[in-house]
Amino acid sequence: MARLDARLDAGRGEPVALALSGGGDSLALLHLAADWAKARGRRLLALTVDHNLNPQSANWSGFAGEAARALGADWRGLSWDEAGPGPGLTARARTARHGLIAEAARAAGAKVVLLAHTNDDAAEADWMRARGSTLGRVREWSPSPVWPQGRGLMLLRPLLDERRQALRDYLTARGQGWIEDPANADARFGRSRARAALAGGLATDEVGVTLPTRSLRDPPPHEGAGERASLAWAGVLEIPRDASASTLAAALLCAGGGATPPRGEKLAALKARLAGGEDFVAGLAGARVEADGASVRLMREPGEMRRRPPALLTPEPGVAAVWDGRFEITAREPGWRVEAAAGRLARLSEADRRVLAGLPAAARRGLPVLIRDGGDAPVLAWRGASVRALGVRRLDLALGETTQENDLFHPMHGETAPTDLFS
Structure with a gap:
């Protein structure tokens, strides 16, 4: 597929991940992506989330796994076990799904997750947004919406120009069945109401504004x-x-x-x-x-x-952990805990204070320091750990300035401290 070739790097050893529900759209994407992966020599990892919201969900996951393996893809089943009663079930399930997929993709070394959103999905999202939904626009290439699980991870939707029925016709021609989730026709859910309205030709809102039939594509380059x-x-x-x-x-x-x-x-x-x-x-x-x-x-x-202190972090050596949503810290040895520099700046070494001299005062207080278990003498986290600042890459991805998979593997200027400071 041209869209996969345009975004993905055929020469990489890491897998490309794919969100696979077992429905018609995701199964069509699985077939297309499996053909591409085989031709390009890439590994494909299909990820299926069981939301535990339907008595048949375990069977659906099994069906998805069999379909993935039959096409030569690796497969992993994931489970959301915290549905519970209460409002916002759809939004909670969506967030949980993205979080589970992001964690599994990152654990496998993948930087891109393929999603099977279609032209119909984009139109439905527009319909819902026109009626007050906070759903974002469906874009071909966008960062994972969960943080920090989705850090450095991009979502690729190569089927945004395709119609849902065309994908089902494609599967039928290949002799492939699919799952029809009854929730797709349940009028309690906004997505189902949008689908029914658009299927019935109600493509205008109550005040007569015509809804777009396709979503916006990638935003133009941003400044700065x-x-x-x-x-x-x-x-x-x-x-x-x-x-x-x-x-x-x-x-x-x-x-x-x-x-x-x-x-x-x-x-x-x-x-x-x-x-x-x-x-x-x-x-x-x-x-x-x-x-x-x-x-x-x-x-x-x-x-x-x-007012809202970062959660206590005692990093395990060699395991990257996120502190305060802003820094990824990989300790080199055990026995450290991570704290904020606020209130501890005067106890830093003279060398550490020189490093911080060129920073705004407020920024200094928000930096991570390492403190030995049982002690209170802080050192800048860079002295005893590998530290990556997440904000600069996160902003780059959010603004659409990184457009291809290969760029996601390269360090960005600004992610790590200048070597002359911590050599």
């Missing part, structure tokens, strides 16, 4: 890519004052390390202050914004860290 890396190793991101609302929202999320993007009036007000040329300090979405002249720097808000 070359300016973000200078202090990015320390979690500091830089953006221009005239950054778009989407760029500002993404930068706030990446600097703050959170998973819930800022929305609405607060984001609009912050954008207006930046565009107006005002010098100020403000906080939003766990991030601190320091606007001074042409410089706009975003970093972790220390006050927010005090």
Whole structure:
């Protein structure tokens, strides 16, 4: 497939992951991807999530596994065991599914997950969004929506130009059956209502605005890519004052390390202050914004860290772990715990304090330090561990500036501290 060739690197040894439900769309993608993988010499890993929401779900997973193995793909079954009663079941299931798939893909070394969204799915999402849904637009190439499980992981939807019925016709021609989930026709779910409405020709909303039949594709290049890396190793991101609302929202999320993007009036007000040329300090979405002249720097808000401290982290040697949603830390030896530098800066060595001298004061307080079990003398985390700043790559992926799989394996300038600081 041309879309797979355009995004994926046939020469890599790592697998390409594929989300496989057993439904018609994902099975068609499995067949197409398996043909591509065989021709290109790539490994294909199919991942099936059992949500435990239907009595037949275990059988469906078994069916998906057999189909994957029959085509030469590796397969792994995953299980969500925390459904429980309550509102928002669809959204919770979607988040859990993305999280399980992301963790399994990363564990296998994959950087790209194939999803089988079609032109029909994009139209349904548009229909739902026009009626108040917070679903994002369906894009061909986009980062995993879960954090930090999906760090560095991209989703590729190569079937966005295809119609659902055409894929089923393709499977029928190959003698392949598929699963029809009864939930797809359950009017309690917004996706089912959208499907029924569009199938009935109701392609306009109540005020007569025609809904698009296809979603937007990848967004245009965004501003500021070359300016973000200078202090990015320390979690500091830089953006221009005239950054778009989407760029500002993404930068706030990446600097703050959170998973819930800022929305609405607060984001609009912050954008207006930046565009107006005002010098100020403000906080939003766990991030601190320091606007001074042409410089706009975003970093972790220390006050927010005090109100909601990062979870205690005692890293296992050789195992990468995420601290505060912003740094991936791999300890070299046991016996360390990770804390924030706030309140400990004066106890750092003179050499460590020199390293921090060029950083904004607030950024210094949000850095990770290592403290020995039973002790209280901190050292900058880079002294005893491999540390990657996640914000700069996360922002690069969110803004669509990395367009191919091969780029995901290369270190980015700004992910790690300059070698002259920690050699």
